Amino acid sequence: MIADVLAQAADFVRPAIDWHALAPELVLIVGINLVLASDLLLAETKKWVTASLTGFVLLGAAIPLVTLGVNSDDARSLFDGRYVVDDFSLILKALFLLAAYVIVLMSQNELEEGGYYQGEYYVLLLCSVLGMVMMTSSRDLVSVFIALELLSIPAYMLAAWRKRDGRSNEAGVKYYLLGVFASGVLLYGMSLLYGATSSTRLVDIGAALADGDLNGLEIIAVAFVVAGFAFKVSAVPFHTWAPDTYEGAPTPVTAFLSVSSKAAGFVALILVIFLAFPTADGVYGPLVWVLAALTMTIGNVVALRQTNIVRMLAYSSVSQGGFILMPLAFVNSGDAAESVMKAVVVYLLVYAFTNLGAFSVVIAVARKTRSGKISSFGGLFSYSPALAVLMTIFLASLAGIPPLGGWIAKFNAFRAVLDADTGSAYAMAAIAAVNTAIAAAYYLRIMRTIWVDDVPDGDTTPIVTPPPIGAALAICGVGTLVLGVLPGIVMRFADIDDLAGNIFTK
């Protein structure tokens, strides 16, 4: 029998591999091993090197992105169209690498001062980023699922990183149990999908589903897959893990989960909805509509009542997720498809800069106040005006106030929905408009605390921001401002023709 296998192996012809297209992933894989090895060799006092090394790995992985972006005018398709490198995946890979870079900057001091396991932390972080980078190119159920697990499993461990802290353990366990459950639901849906269409390639599934009306099996399969991803993007009612996990996990990990991990979930959702379910909008349309409406409304209403800043940001990120989800309900209505795609991608980019920035400020302030209460931000303006102004910018961007990034994200989402031009689209837009006003209330409350309230303990020594966090703040601040004033620079990357067109023509 072994001989048979060997005989087959001998017949195996390696498919042509476009090494250039795979370069970012390869750099990451090499980097993971480097960081792991260096952690073994470094003395305890020199562990900080791993952080710098991780940063370089992430930047190194970004270099091929630039060359790919400059080089190729159309998408590169690998492995029989199951792995595609196009503008869409390039911009999102860049997003994940940059976000991870900012998170490394945010983590550095926290890990050094907390005496946590630095080497392992960065290795797991890089593994998770690798999963995300792969997700953007996956065009096959199997690779989507593998990417999803690769990005999730390290994240479970990262959430429980402060292992002597009960709440961090709770965060990890909750995230793990619900995440695994979601994976189960997703995998079940995928297996049904495979059973019904006899292919794992997304475009083939799309073609098979388009053939005649959907039968019961296919409907269940579509619903399960969407529900599985809904866990990942913490859409209501699958959001219950998010606040506890966000609050308990170390703050940089929270930022990572709420930005990168969530964005990866949306990427997967875009892929299946655009490629595999082009005709199943009768199933996922209403489902996503309800999820989006519930997510933005409940996320907002609960956020209004929070007193802990991280928890508030957690609920705010749930509600922002609703805004990202909203246009996806209308992919097949009217001529909305292209604007939906752009809306989601731009929203993810803007949201990443803004939310990472907000978390960076939280980390910087918490280093002094040692508290997570919103009231601990009182009078921040009087003793650390720079941090106060930055936090104001980030919060205003989250609230969607021009000329900051958040407004163009919200605007695009509205535009995509209205492009659909149906009754349910207008209803959705009205719900979202009301939610925009509700959300402004809690963002403004924090701004008010920062600008107006007194310093709670009277301690007005200025906050010393360590250089890495300062760098993270600078990246996020510039990103938030530039995307708001000149959103055109990222809009052109989300081109729907490349995502689907090239594969269809093959």
Added chain:
Amino acid sequence: MIETITDNSWLLTVATFAPLVGVLLLLFAPKDDEKLIKGIGILTAAATFGLGIAVLFAFDHDQAGKLQFFADAKWIEFIHSNYTIGLDGISLPLFVLSSFITFVVMIYTWDNMPDAGNPKPFIALMLILQVGMAGTFMAQDLILFFVFFEVVLLPMYFLIGVWGGERRQYASLKFFLYTMFGSALMLVAFVALFVRTGSESFSMLWLAEHGGLIGDNVQIWIFAGMFVGFAVKVPMFPFHTWLPDAHTQAPTQGSVILAAILLKLGTYGFVRIAIPTLPEGAKAFAPVIGILAVVGIVYGALCCLAQTDMKRLIAFSSVSHMGFTMLGISTLTTFGINAAMFGMVAHGLITGMLFFLCGSIKHRYHTYEIKNLKGMLISMPKLGWILGFCAMASLGLPGLAGFWGEFPAILSAYNPLEEADLSKALFRSLMVIAALGTVFAAAYLLWLYQRTAFGTPDGYVVDDGHGHGHDDDDDHGHAPAGTVLPHAVGAGVNDDPAVHAHAADEHGDGHDDLHDVTPIEWLAWLPLLGLIVVLGVYPQLLFKIFDPAVEGVTQHLRNYFTP
């Protein structure tokens, strides 16, 4: 289609964004050097105003109906939104007014920094505010308009929230949420308009040509969305409740800018965007706007009569005055909209001035309570006379600016736009009620004047050591004020000369604090007072700028409604 002239378009951009230079300079100014910071503020505002004047003179007044300084640069290509700017007769006066008001407010700030202190962010926020206001008036692209419209929000929120009165937090949040809610719906309306016209362009010129082609019912729905957005800002009757709180709690500078410019963003939006773009919507909403405007006139006036707080009274008078403006707009006629435009400028000058006076009165008496302000003509004759002058201007005395906003607006309701087939009976009834509203206006303003300026000063808060320009002296001033209160009230009630003399004697040294108008105040106020007279005597100065542009708008409507 409105013609465009592209000469000197750079001037408009420079004049709009100039205040940002001041903001940058402020970033590097030392925090403690108040004089330097205020100096930067005044100089920047002066430069901006100078540029505004340059725009005014570069503007070709013989072609006021055309869009001048027109520029159209690519901005966000994906959504077909361009950096399209330009000024015509409708927007030019408001554009210049905004830089003018910011300039006088800056001068006023030299001596009258709100008690919360910290001038650096205060002045930086006012400069950013100026960019937002000027930008709103020059934008000729809906998205650009929306961006500037929203840029105004946050600085004003902080001006009220940080430097405001006791209930500033409540007031600022209310202000923000109301406006945010309105503008969210407005944005949805903008995008719906964009999609319904074929997703081609956000340019106002383009949309004015194609908006009318949308089906009637859809036009009405889109108009409804814009209506909420603009009506909150104006504010019109059911949406006005944020205004008294915001005005009362805002620092003087905030109130002046709010009254003089921010409220105009709403009315300007109606004239510039909603009405030309959606004629059918305008026709359907004209009676609604007319009725709400008149309700606002009467309701605002009645509320004024019930106020005991001078600043709140003036805030409610804004609701009433903006009612006249909206009534003029609702007729859709050249006459009515001209009156409304004039009313906007006049209200800006007069009510802005009244809020300045409120600020100065608060500065001296530490209260807005009307009953404590007796005898201003005796204790501070100049301030008293200025108050009288402004009250007369505000109630619409012929010969002062207020008259030309109010009277033609009422008259215009006699004949609403013929072609739009509006109910004459309705508008003529509205005209009668609005005319009665002016009687109320006279009543509350004269009564206010009687209660504040006439009579003999009863010594309330005379003791408050609050000299001219001595903001630092604040600390020792407030405690004695409290102890004076029972005496003062006693004196006021029984009006016994002996008791009165006693009270005055006991706190006699304080008379110095009720100093009359200071040089800085003169400097800030004289231009406003002068303009009120000049525009009152020679309104043609403004009308001739407005008229060609307004005529363009109504001509567009007439063409649309004439089959």
